[in-house]
Amino acid sequence: MVVKKRVFVGLLFVLMVILIVVFFQSGSKDEIKLTSSPSSLESEMRASGPREMRKVVLFFLSERDNLFHPEERLIEVDKSIVLMAKRTIEELMKGSQRGFISPFPPGIKLREVFLCKEGILYVDFSKDIQSRHLYGSNAEISTIFSTVNSLAYNFKPIKKVFILINGDEKETLGGHIDLTHPLVPHYDLIVN
């Protein structure tokens, strides 16, 4: 009986290890450099041990009234604002849960995030953000101000957001919104 039980426990352990390996493997495709583990909500739920979570408000564009609407998510708290900003962008990339417009075309990768002294947060996206973009003012405003508004709203030290593409400064995503300057949040576009 004891042997059987041990074998069973052993099997369970192996299964868990496999699951963990598979899980981490799938996360590593995202080329996340700063985070040591994926920070999706599901993983937080499954992970063992108490982790301090905080609420962040994401803004998604609604087609109905053409304004940004808030949606709440939980992210893991960290001393580093950069890390939390990164988690917030990852949440944005998963899209809206209430049927609003998802700001990013599928397959976009977040390359790097860094904060400089003046409160300008640099957010570097993979070049697909330009090649896969739809090219329209509406689509550009959705992508850019979902990002800028969500970051500046949740993290006080972030005053402006500078969007980079593949490590470089770009004029625009598709001929509309100016990316040559750091952007301030555009709260006028938020509902209420």
Add this chain to the structure above:
Amino acid sequence: MREKLFIRKTKNLIFVSVFLFFPSLLFSFSQSTPFIRLSVKDYTEYSRVLIESSFPPVSYHIEKEEFLIMVKFRASKPLRLQRKVFKSDFVKSLEWSKGPDYYMLTIKTESADLSYDSFTTADPPQLIIDIREKKREKIKGEFSEEKRGISSGVEKEEKKASQSILPSSFSRKKDQKVIVIDPGHGGIESGAKGKFGALEKDITLSIGLKLKNIIEKNLAFRVVLTRDKDENKSLEQRAAAANNNNAYVFISIHANGSYRREARGSETFFLSLNATDEEARRLAYMENNSSEIEKKIEGENEDNILMILWDMAQTAYLRQSSQLAESIQNQLNSLLGTKNRGIKQAPFKVLTGVACPAVLVEVAFISNPVEERKLLTEEFQADVAQAIYRGLLSFIRLNPQK
């Protein structure tokens, strides 16, 4: 309970009776007191002030002094005045005043350069005053061929506007002010694409060419297109076209794209201040002191300063740009029948360096199959051009050239 019900019923009864009798009270009152009814209506070349009375014509006297036309009536009895709300190109306001044995109507006009004709009819008793422009110079084009069938009212309005808004100095070619029209995208940059293969760059060019045509036919403005064929033009080159020509306004034409196919409608943008509160205050100061900035540019010819100022050129024109956006959006709403998405501000790259009132019009959604099909038709494109033209006209009326 019963008592309460009774009270409520009586209250209702009083309410109803007030509503029933009040109009008749008014009616009987107006029957007994002689009245004068004032109205103003705009016609093709003039505005008509109509003064109707409930009594036979009395003697009157008209006098014109600068902006004012004063009409004096003899009347000993008290008069009641009825007036309609009006909107007119030549008449600013009507004022009614009373003297010991006369009444006076003061017509405030928009310009001192107007003349008037007056005549009376006995049945019905009325005095008619027609106010028109003194100088009736013919402006080139004069709508002779331009008979796009939106409605005759529209054409009348345009004709009138084109005559009233243009100072005589505009008639000479060298003095002609420039309007810059920017058909969005072009060349390798197609812009948004539709499901049926429509490309934003083709539609914007087509509308831009139509708009140029309408403006040059009807107004003494020269139109410069940032591109008149399918070619690459950088956003800076587009803004430079406005600044190098000392443009009066800059209008960028685009077709919208959304990830949602159902997204639809028209919207007009002007630049948003991309600045923190502190910077915004500084820029607001600069907006109010733009002449000082110009002096500074002349004095200090350092590239750095020029660069910064060039970069923010548009911030000095935000108020007028918002006015232009509003005028155009109003016309899009009334002419196109598309959903009104309103006027918005956003940091559009093409607008930032433009040193004149500047807007970006998102005509309709190319990503919406229904609107894409519309955008491809000549009729819709012509309507868009017409709407932008009419918006431009009302802006010019609000901002006459010195």
